[in-house]
Amino acid sequence: MSGRGARKRGAKVPGGSFKFFGHDADIGMQVSAETLEGLFAAAAEGMTAVLTVPSVVRARRKLRVSVSGSSREEALVNWLREWLYLYEAGRFVARRFKVEHAGENGAAGEGSGERRAGRHPALREIKGVTWHQAEVKKAGNGWKARVIFDV
16 A cells, blocks of 8 residues: 555555554554564554655665664654655655664664655644654564554
């Protein structure tokens, strides 16, 4: 699933999936994946689906991101905040993410995408990635997370 349909419902992405849930004036997202690294990658892809239409983003270059944290939740929030910063201030939009490390002390990986241009429709503005109800937990044979975007 891509484009506006992904933003309304969710999608399966390489290594995981994401879906959205209602939360007052914000957007909530539930993420699941087999690995913690896949969870972080799927969360970033889900955030991209809120911001723009992922299917129009071309993988022209890669950017590396490394964040620290004192918990898995803090690492996930910081990971998403860094990609949001690159989208807003750096004018870079990533479509696919590869996470080499994710854990209680932080996360590191790369995003494949391109410089934002007029062909990338702005679907929704995300003001921030919040701590409110942020959760990362082991679930059976995989991982699940919740994150809320302030829009």
